[in-house]
Amino acid sequence: MVDTVLDVTGLRAGYGPAEVLFGVDLTLARGEVAALMGRNGAGKSTTLKAIMGLLTPRAGTVRFAGQEIAGMAPYRIARLGLGYVPEERRIFTDLTVMENLAVGRRAAPPGREAWTPERLFAFFPNLAEMRHRRAGAMSGGEQQMLTIARTLMGNPEAVLLDEPSEGLAPVIVEQMADAVLRMKDEGLAVLVSEQNLDFAAAVADRALILEKGTVRWQGDIATLEADEDIRRAYLTV
Amino acid sequence: MEWSFLLVQALSGLASASSLFVIASGLTIVFGVTRIVNFAHGSFYMLGAYLAVTIVPWLLEFDRSPTLFFVGVLASALVVGLLGVAMEMLLLRRIYRVPELFQLLATFGVVLIVQDLVQLAWGPMDIPGPRAPGLRHGVTILDQRFPAYELFLIVVGPAVLALLWLLMHRTRFGVLIRAATQDREMVGALGVNQAMLFTGTLFLGAALAGLGGALQIPRISANAHMDLSVITEAFVVTVIGGMGSVPGAFIAALLIGLLQAFGVLIFPKITLVLVFLLMAAVLVVKPWGLLGRPEAAAGRAVLPEGILDPGRMDWAGKVLAVVALAVMLALPLIDAYAVKVGTEVLIFALAAVSLNFLVGNGGIVSFGHAAYFGLGAYGAGLLVVKAGLPMEPALIAAPIAGGLAAALFGFFVVRLSGIYLAMLTMAFAQIAYAVVFQWVEVTGGDNGLVGVWPSHWAASREVYHYLTAVLTLAAIVFLRRVIHAPFGATLRAARDSAQRADAIGIDVRMHRWLGFTLAGAAAGLAGGLYAFSKGSIDPTLLGIPMSVDFLSMILLGGIQSVLGPVAGAAAFHSLKDFFLPLTDHWRLLLGLSIIAMVLVFPRGLAGAFASLRRRPA
Numbered sequence: 001m002v003d004t005v006l007d008v009t010g011l012r013a014g015y016g017p018a019e020v021l022f023g024v025d026l027t028l029a030r031g032e033v034a035a036l037m038g039r040n041g042a043g044k045s046t047t048l049k050a051i052m053g054l055l056t057p058r059a060g061t062v063r064f065a066g067q068e069i070a071g072m073a074p075y076r077i078a079r080l081g082l083g084y085v086p087e088e089r090r091i092f093t094d095l096t097v098m099e100n101l102a103v104g105r106r107a108a109p110p111g112r113e114a115w116t117p118e119r120l121f122a123f124f125p126n127l128a129e130m131r132h133r134r135a136g137a138m139s140g141g142e143q144q145m146l147t148i149a150r151t152l153m154g155n156p157e158a159v160l161l162d163e164p165s166e167g168l169a170p171v172i173v174e175q176m177a178d179a180v181l182r183m184k185d186e187g188l189a190v191l192v193s194e195q196n197l198d199f200a201a202a203v204a205d206r207a208l209i210l211e212k213g214t215v216r217w218q219g220d221i222a223t224l225e226a227d228e229d230i231r232r233a234y235l236t237v
Numbered sequence: 238m239e240w241s242f243l244l245v246q247a248l249s250g251l252a253s254a255s256s257l258f259v260i261a262s263g264l265t266i267v268f269g270v271t272r273i274v275n276f277a278h279g280s281f282y283m284l285g286a287y288l289a290v291t292i293v294p295w296l297l298e299f300d301r302s303p304t305l306f307f308v309g310v311l312a313s314a315l316v317v318g319l320l321g322v323a324m325e326m327l328l329l330r331r332i333y334r335v336p337e338l339f340q341l342l343a344t345f346g347v348v349l350i351v352q353d354l355v356q357l358a359w360g361p362m363d364i365p366g367p368r369a370p371g372l373r374h375g376v377t378i379l380d381q382r383f384p385a386y387e388l389f390l391i392v393v394g395p396a397v398l399a400l401l402w403l404l405m406h407r408t409r410f411g412v413l414i415r416a417a418t419q420d421r422e423m424v425g426a427l428g429v430n431q432a433m434l435f436t437g438t439l440f441l442g443a444a445l446a447g448l449g450g451a452l453q454i455p456r457i458s459a460n461a462h463m464d465l466s467v468i469t470e471a472f473v474v475t476v477i478g479g480m481g482s483v484p485g486a487f488i489a490a491l492l493i494g495l496l497q498a499f500g501v502l503i504f505p506k507i508t509l510v511l512v513f514l515l516m517a518a519v520l521v522v523k524p525w526g527l528l529g530r531p532e533a534a535a536g537r538a539v540l541p542e543g544i545l546d547p548g549r550m551d552w553a554g555k556v557l558a559v560v561a562l563a564v565m566l567a568l569p570l571i572d573a574y575a576v577k578v579g580t581e582v583l584i585f586a587l588a589a590v591s592l593n594f595l596v597g598n599g600g601i602v603s604f605g606h607a608a609y610f611g612l613g614a615y616g617a618g619l620l621v622v623k624a625g626l627p628m629e630p631a632l633i634a635a636p637i638a639g640g641l642a643a644a645l646f647g648f649f650v651v652r653l654s655g656i657y658l659a660m661l662t663m664a665f666a667q668i669a670y671a672v673v674f675q676w677v678e679v680t681g682g683d684n685g686l687v688g689v690w691p692s693h694w695a696a697s698r699e700v701y702h703y704l705t706a707v708l709t710l711a712a713i714v715f716l717r718r719v720i721h722a723p724f725g726a727t728l729r730a731a732r733d734s735a736q737r738a739d740a741i742g743i744d745v746r747m748h749r750w751l752g753f754t755l756a757g758a759a760a761g762l763a764g765g766l767y768a769f770s771k772g773s774i775d776p777t778l779l780g781i782p783m784s785v786d787f788l789s790m791i792l793l794g795g796i797q798s799v800l801g802p803v804a805g806a807a808a809f810h811s812l813k814d815f816f817l818p819l820t821d822h823w824r825l826l827l828g829l830s831i832i833a834m835v836l837v838f839p840r841g842l843a844g845a846f847a848s849l850r851r852r853p854a
Binding site: 052054073074075078079084086090092093094095099100102103104106150151154 | 409412413420423425426428429430431
């Protein structure tokens with residue numbers, strides 16, 4: 001298990017009196033892209049938030065790079081090398097593109113090439129043209145690129161990517177898929193929550209399906225694509 | 238009127254605007270990042286002035302140079318900045334997640350503590366500061382003499398604005414502050430240690446307040462009332478400019494400075510009313526201020542804090558109520574002192590229940606409830622002293638006066654929510670206070686008016702006690718009925734989610750406005766009764782400390798219960814009446830108690846008790 005970067009067992013979390021996660025178990029290997037799938041309300045975003053510490057886990061363990069992180073403050077978790085890209089994007093609308101990137105900037109761990117705005121602009125050419133624009137004045141797709149670029153500025157080892165294709169035009173969705181694949185090429189591990197099977201199949205090696213706050217199925221993404229029954233049981237509405 | 242005179246008037250308006258901006262910018266920056274409205278910002282301002290009148294003369298002993306003067310001013314600001322750091326680390330850090338009302342009260346606790354500590358350190362006398370070397374002369378502008386120091390102050394505001402702009406746009410710390418103003422959780426998720434950011438922000442904010450205070454020493458003596466007078470003005474500036482917006486604060490400070498400078502020429506006595514009109518006009522058009530933006534949480538459903546289910550009184554409650562009533566009625570059997578305290582407890586119980594009608598039942602956190610209490614007292618008192626009417630019509634006028642004032646202010650108040658609403662209620666209360674304080678011919682100013690005595694038949698303490706008991710209990714029972722009635726339930730619905738209440742066809746604003754007016758009328762009745770129990774009225778009845786007393790009462794009794802505030806009023810007032818003569822440091826004691834209460838029982842005493850009882854097995 002040397003190559004496991006994220007290892008979650010028995011994770012429980014919720015909001016106030018409402019329990020959402022009833023013991024989630026999952027692992028993410030170094031350099032792997034895994035898709036966290038499931039219907040609306042299955043607990044995908046909640047799982048990512050609980051791993052990131054934005055929601056305090058009520059039970060269970062979360063190990064990142066061999067270190068227990070459950071209950072840690074989000075900024076400590078981020079500093080250990082776990083990046084988080086929220087579903088609602090949450091870019092800083094009053095700040096320029098460059099300033100948004102500056103907020104995310106953290107030194108790279110030794111021996112790894114650091115992300116710079118210039119490298120990221122090569123990654124997302126659209127952003128290069130608007131580096132001094134106020135982020136609030138950008139389109140949804142551009143904001144989605146910016147929120148990923150901002151997280152990469154922290155030089156993470158693994159990234160939690162929450163619904164990157166949601167609400168975007170098909171052409172932008174394709175760019176997002178490209179971006180995820182290129183992150184993988186850079187050696188990043190990515191846990192991407194996704195409802196869209198096509199997108200998941202395009203980027204991920206493996207799928208985990210959440211239902212009612214637990215992982216109900218996991219396996220190769222190709223198996224999932226081939227098996228109509230599983231899809232009908234857990235994914236289609 | 239000559240042009241030169243108008244010019245000088247404009248310049249002095251700009252000088253005050255400039256000073257006001259320096260202070261308000263710190264308040265707005267701290268609010269933007271921490272989302273806490275820091276009452277103690279005024280205390281930092283006062284500390285800046287006191288430190289400067291201590292440090293600067295000492296430095297000038299070495300050499301009367303302008304350089305050393307400004308070194309002293311900056312040193313004072315830095316020391317105040319460090320005090321801000323201490324406040325963040327010791328207090329604010331522990332209360333970022335507690336409800337806004339408790340945050341406000343906790344920072345007000347710091348105000349009380351600093352007031353006592355300043356008096357201990359510097360004594361009760363005003364301390365005049367030295368004039369600035371090199372800026373002591375007057376400058377002749379179009380045949381008018383104008384102080385050079387005022388000209389210098391005019392430059393300070395824009396200079397601070399420019400420096401803040403550079404800090405906010407050219408440094409990582411500034412960019413992080415701006416990012417955190419919008420979404421501090423996301424900033425944390427990107428690996429930024431918020432604790433450091435918040436501490437740094439408090440240093441900056443407190444240092445700006447300290448600088449504002451230190452710069453005032455050639456103009457005004459350091460005195461013990463600087464804190465609350467400046468915090469009100471700073472609140473008005475940040476509300477008009479938009480909370481969290483530094484440029485907004487600059488524009489608002491300019492507007493207010495010029496309005497006051499020229500308003501003096503047109504309406505010499507009522508410049509405050511002009512400020513009120515400006516604030517009202519801005520808030521009607523732009524509820525979030527000139528450059529502010531709606532709070533992300535506004536209108537969204539929140540976890541209810543306050544009365545959940547008024548319920549029926551259980552047998553224990555009934556027994557308790559009967560015993561309390563019996564004790565109240567039997568007080569005349571003990572002694573005159575017991576009667577005096579009992580009468581006041583009844584009056585404050587009504588005031589507290591009326592406040593909790595807003596806070597606990599309506600989610601309307603009024604920080605200026607004393608205004609309606611005090612205006613009720615003045616309404617009744619003026620009728621007796623100035624119009625020669627007897628007590629009976631005066632006691633009818635008291636709730637009308639409180640209710641009318643609440644209707645007028647409430648019209649604007651109910652357009653806002655949360656912290657904006659709290660600041661607006663406080664600003665209105667301070668304006669009412671200032672009017673009563675300044676309108677000496679009618680109100681007697683600071684001294685107030687004496688001779689507010691009950692009619693002959695109610696002249697004895699005992700009879701007046703029973704009269705008070707009948708009226709306050711009737712009003713409390715009435716308010717309790719309203720809370721149980723559909724109107725009360727509607728207010729609770731609007732409290733828990735204004736949007737959802739709106740969506741099912743409830744006119745939220747209208748209901749809140751009626752509720753605010755009703756609570757004001759009840760407080761007005763309490764104020765009228767208080768005036769006759771004391772035989773006099775004075776401006777402290779409308780002051781912030783009185784509002785905070787009311788809030789402490791409902792906090793102590795529990796905002797979750799309908800009649801808890803009665804117990805809170807009884808406990809608070811008895812303790813205060815007992816301790817006040819024994820100690821010179823009541824404010825220190827009260828401030829520490831408020832902070833302790835917020836830290837130990839962030840959901841109120843009753844909340845702690847209820848959660849103990851309700852804890853699932």
